[in-house]
Amino acid sequence: MKTALIQSSLYWENPKANRNYFEEKIKAIDENVDLIVLPEMFTSGFTMSPGNVAExxxxxxxxxxxxxxxxxxxxxxxxxVIEENNNFYNRIVFVFPSGEIQFYDKKHLFTLAGEDKVYTSGTQKIIVDYLDWKICLQVCYDLRFPVFSRNSEDYDLLIYVASWPKIRINAWDALLKARAIENMCYVIGVNRIGEDNNGYEYSGHSQVVDFLGNYSVEPVESESIFYAELSKEKILQTRQKLGFLNDRDVFEIKKG
Known part of the structure; x- marks a missing residue:
C-alpha cells in the first residue's frame, strides 16, 4: 500500500483556508497513492473553542x-471537530475512494489543555478494513496509552494524527517506535508544524516506522509530503518467523 503523509502548518480556526490548502497539496501529488494522511484537527488547529469551527x-x-x-x-x-447530539468530538474520519466513511472519536482527551472540558471522549476502538489491510485509527494523546492501542485484532497499520508540541517531541518519536515494535505493525504518525494562536510551537516529525522499529520515513521539521510503500507480505513473514504476538497477555479493557 502506497501512502502519503502531509506535514504542514494550519490556519487557525479557518476551515475554508485549510481545505483550500490541503486540496492544492493533494492535487499536486504526482504519484498513485492508496492513502493520504492529514494532521489532527486539520481544518482548525488544536482549538479549545469547538463552537467556532464545528461541523x-x-x-x-x-x-x-x-x-x-x-x-x-x-x-x-x-x-x-464534529458536533453531534449536542456534543463536540475530536473525530478522525477515514474516507474511502468510494465515498464511504468510517470514523473514530478520540478516547484520551488531553486534560492538560482542557480538552476533556469541551469535547466528549470516544468509547470504541475502530479497525478499518481497506485493501486487505486492517488499520487502527488513533489521535495524538492516545499515543501515551498502549493498553488501548494493543494489537488484539492483528491489525497491520496503526495511524496517529497529531498536534504534538515541539517541547515534548522526543516522547512522540520514542512512543511511535514503541507502538510499532510492541504491536508488530507499521505505524504512521502525522504531526503539524508551525505555531498556533496560543503560542504553541510544533516541529512535525511525521514518520513511518515498520514492525521492527525501523524508519521508512524519518522525522524532519520542514513542510513536506512524505511517501512510503508498506508491505503486508513483510509483516506476515516477520510475524510468522518471530511469533512475538503469539505470547501476548490475555486481558480485557473495562469500559469507563
Missing part, C-alpha cells in the same frame, strides 16, 4: 473529503 458529518469538510477521495481515487484520513 456535522453532512457538513462542508466531510462532503469535500468525499469528492476529493473519489476524484483522486484514494482514501484520505485526518481529524476535525
Amino acid at each position: 456535522t458529518m453532512q457538513g462542508e469538510t466531510v462532503t469535500w473529503l468525499k469528492v476529493l477521495a473519489k476524484a483522486q481515487n484514494t482514501a484520505i484520513t485526518g481529524s476535525l
